[in-house]
Amino acid sequence: xxxIAEHWLRRNHFLLRRLHSLTGIIPVGVFLVNHLYTNSxxxxxxxxxxxxxxWLGSLPYLIFVETLGIFAPLAFHAGxxxxxxxxxxxxVREYAYVDNWxxxxxxVTGWIALAFILIHLGHYRFAHWFGGTEFQHAVGAxxxxxxxxxxxxxxxxxxxxWFGLYGIGLIASVFHLANGVCTFCITWGITVGMxxxxxxxxxxxxxxxxxxxxxxxxxxxxxTRNAPPKSDGKAHAASAWRGExxxx
Numbered sequence: 161x162x163x164i165a166e167h168w169l170r171r172n173h174f175l176l177r178r179l180h181s182l183t184g185i186i187p188v189g190v191f192l193v194n195h196l197y198t199n200s201x202x203x204x205x206x207x208x209x210x211x212x213x214x215w216l217g218s219l220p221y222l223i224f225v226e227t228l229g230i231f232a233p234l235a236f237h238a239g240x241x242x243x244x245x246x247x248x249x250x251x252v253r254e255y256a257y258v259d260n261w262x263x264x265x266x267x268v269t270g271w272i273a274l275a276f277i278l279i280h281l282g283h284y285r286f287a288h289w290f291g292g293t294e295f296q297h298a299v300g301a302x303x304x305x306x307x308x309x310x311x312x313x314x315x316x317x318x319x320x321x322w323f324g325l326y327g328i329g330l331i332a333s334v335f336h337l338a339n340g341v342c343t344f345c346i347t348w349g350i351t352v353g354m355x356x357x358x359x360x361x362x363x364x365x366x367x368x369x370x371x372x373x374x375x376x377x378x379x380x381x382x383x384t385r386n387a388p389p390k391s392d393g394k395a396h397a398a399s400a401w402r403g404e405x406x407x408x
Contacts (some may be wrong), residue, residue: 169243180240181347183233184340191230191338193371201372202381206306209381213305238277241270266339269332276329284309306385313382323379330375337366 169176198216201209219225245267303311313322341364345351351360 176240177244180237180244180348181340181344182238184337185344187229188234188237189337189340191234192333196334196371196374196378197358199378200381201378202306202309202385203377206231206385209309217305234277238274241274245270262342263341266336266343269336269339272329272332273336276325278332279325280329300364306382310382311387323383326379327376330379331372332373334371336369337371338364341367346360 172220198209198212216222270315340353342357342361346357351357
């Protein structure tokens with residue numbers, strides 16, 4: 161059976177690599193940009209954060225968008241990424257060129273990002289299934305999305321530990337995306353010369369800096385802003401958190 165799977169992977173290597181490259185940008189990369197932007201609104205105010213989260217929760221067919229547009233492509237990208245990481249060969253020791261270091265860092269940050277995503281999904285997206293007592297109390301009381309997110313951030317382990325964990329995961333995920341933009345352009349023949357590659361690298365670096373800034377602003381906002389006591393009569397936050405807001 162392993163031989164059959166290995167043969168199938170080798171036979172479809174070109175197509176799988178193209179799909180892996182594509183899903184890393186669309187939709188996974190696009191989702192990461194939107195996700196970090198949404199979270200950065202916590203730095204502006206809890207009300208802005210709540211408004212945007214509740215709007216996202218009110219989108220029609222959200223469960224299908226999440227499943228088919230986010231989770232399925234993410235699962236494929238992560239799964240085939242593991243295959244690439246386990247079979248790829250980096251030659252940093254022999255040829256310490258920038259591209260080789262970036263390839264190695266792409267693999268390392270991929271492993272870190274994968275672990276972080278699994279923790280993040282359990283800590284937030286599916287926390288209503290097995291979250292801590294503070295989180296469950298906040299959801300049951302119909303707290304605002306900001307209050308629920310803040311409760312999840314500070315629940316279970318110390319805030320310093322969570323901030324450190326999320327900081328590492330944030331940097332790894334953003335580097336993986338920004339560097340992935342460069343490799344995407346090479347893979348798809350968009351950048352064919354050194355000048356175009358340097359230009360794309362500069363743009364990707366600027367994007368990475370913006371995303372990291374958004375990420376740390378969100379951590380700062382969640383750690384310093386006070387949650388509003390009510391959700392101002394809007395859709396019940398517990399339902400919004402589980403993607404159950406009525407679209408009627």
